Structure formats: C-alpha cells, structure tokens
Amino acid sequence: MNVLVTGADGFIGKNLCVRLKEIGHQPVKVGRQTTKDEFSTLLQETDFVFHLAGINRPLEEKEFREGNTDLTKWIVSELQATGKNTPIVLSSSSQAEKDNPYGKSKAEAELAIQTYGNETGANYYIYRFPNVFGKWCKPNYNSFVATFCHNIANGLSVDIHDPSSPVTLVYIDDVCNELISLLDSGKNSGYPSVEPEYSSTVGEVAELLRSFKQSRDSLITENVGVGLTRALYSTYLSYLSPEQFTYSVPSYGDERGVFCEMLKTKEAGQFSFFTAHPGITRGGHYHHSKNEKFLVIKGRALFKFEHIITGECYQLNTSSDKPQIVETVPGWSHDITNVGDDELVVMLWANEIFDRNAPDTIAKPL
Secondary structure (H helix, E strand, O other), X not given: OOEEEEOOOOHHHHHHHHHHHHOOOOOEEEOOOOOHHHHHHHHHHOOXXXXXXXXXXXXXXXXXXHHHXXXXXXXXXXXXXXXXXXXXXXXXXXXXXXXXXXXXXXXXXXXXXXXXXXXXXXXXXXXXXXXXXXXXXXXXXXXXXXXXXXXXXXXXXOOOOOOOOEEEEEEHXXXXXXXXXXXXXXXXXXXXXXXXXXXXXXXXHHHHHHHHHHXXXXXXXXXOOOHHHHHHHHHHHOOOOHHHOOOOXXXXXXXXXXXXXXXXXXXXXXXXXXXXXXXXXXXXXXXXXXXXXXXXXXXXXXXXXXXXXXXXXXXXXXXXXXXOEEEOOOOEEEEEEEXXXXXXXXXXXXXXXXXXXXXXXXXXXX
C-alpha cells in the first residue's frame, strides 16, 4: 500500500513512519521541503493519507489558517480530483471546540475532511488527540512531558504553576498502533480515539519523572513494566544523552570477593550479584521470612542446607554449565562454596529490599 504521511518530520510523524516501515510499508514522507507540485503528484499516487502536519505555534496568527485550514482544504481537493476515494486521517485537537484562532483553524480543517468524505464516500478519521507524549518529542514546544523529561534528565528546574492541574495523556506507541490499525480495518468514518487514555495531574507526572532520576542513586525502581509509569519511564530514558546511558552502583569487596546491588523494587525485592574466590564459603545464616533465588553464572558451587530445628542436612552441586535456580527456604541455614578453580559469580534475587534495622538474617554456620 502506498501510504503518504504529512508532517513526517514531526513528533508523531517520525514515530509513525518507523512503525510503518517495520510492517513492510515504505511511507511517502511530505515535509516543509516538499514543493506543491511534488505534493500534488504524490497525492495522485497514494492509497492512504495520514495528514499530521499543522501549525500550532506560528509567528503570525494568519499562519493558523494557512497551515491548518487552507492546507487541509487543498489536500482534499487534490484527492477528490483523482476520483480514487482515498481514505484520510486528520490530526486535530481538542482546541477545535474552542473559540480561538488555533481552534477555529482546526475546526475548519475538520469540516473540510468531513465534507470530502461525505461527497466522495471515502473513509475519514479525525483524531482530537489529548497530550501525546513519547520519544522524539521536542522539549519547550507543545508537550509539557517532553519539557519535564529534558529538564529533569539534565538537572534543570521544572516550573509548575498548579501541580493539581488535571491532564489527559496518550502514549505515542498507542497512537501509532491506533493509526496503523486503520490501514486494513475498514473502520467507519468518524472521530475515533486512542486507548488507553491516562488521567493524571501535572504534579504527579513531574514527581514520577523525578523518581526515575533518583532511582540511579537509590537503586529503587518504580513499577515501570505497566501502564502510565511504563510509558513515562521509556519516554524519560529517550531524553538521556549517550553520556548518560551508564551509571555506577556500589560494590563491596573483601577477602572473599565482591558483593554488588543492581536493582531494588518497591514490591518485588532486589537483584544483586556476588563473587567468591576458589575455596571461599559465603552465607552461613538463615531467614524466617526472607527468601532468595541464586543462579550461578560463572564457575562451580556447592550449596549446603541445614534445618535449624531438626538438623536435617542437604547439599547440591551446580555450575554455570547447567543453569539452575537454587532457592533458600525459611528455617533452613544455608551457605555456598566455590568448589571450582576459577572465580565464582552468582546472581541473586531476594524477595524484599534489605533492611539493616530488620535484616531477617541470623548467623548459623553449617
């Protein structure tokens, strides 16, 4: 399918073009450098139009009409002349309901799209996007999320007039999924929306973004695998410069080897690793409630267990040649010995963050 994208160099356009390529389309990109003659030819050849171009921060007020209303009217007139009933998507705004120059220009653009669809029978889709956020959005332009991400990532101040101000957000990946679904869905014309929409406040968004930055020091991560937190975390990371891609974590060494914490979670414990020199034994303690999972990723290890009441003993050998998870069980003392000739490296997960005031770790050498 020949897919044309106006505003291809913009925030949504860049993301959409990448996604279109991933599913086998070669989007035809239209930008500021495209001449009107070139544009006209491209419209004659296209099978689907994503009209994402628009003006929202002009130098002069008249540019609202030129870049939103007039451009849209010209596009649909060119499409109508082809007689192909080409489907079209319009990126509009909730401002189209308001009595201001920008809103009026968007409302008139919407009307041009509706008229084209009604007169030709072509499918049309008008999206009044709320706050769209995600990677590649320009800070200090039209997305407060982009500005907050850029400023927080770079140690700049974030100015918030009303932290309780409500915001409705949609994530760029969800926007692209919705737009791409139109290519083959045959969905009826109208005003569709992007799901999910996230309701939050300006202050909540800022605090969450700050927590991402702080996590590099505390090692405590938010629940970044689902929902709005996932989307904001991915967005925040995209504003890091290459020099910020790495950060150091504490490492504690002694005659046995080293111990290093990597990541802590509020609800699912923490991840660490340790090393042990040949012949060295680590552990020799038990827990009442805490539990751990060990994975030998280099070397050979002997795990020994002893029930603290019955004295029952158990031991097992494991190595990096055959990955196995070894779990500690409450009420059983345990240790681990490097029985190989090389350094032992073991990955460790504990179900809770270590609390020095309540460590639940009682010494009992085996």
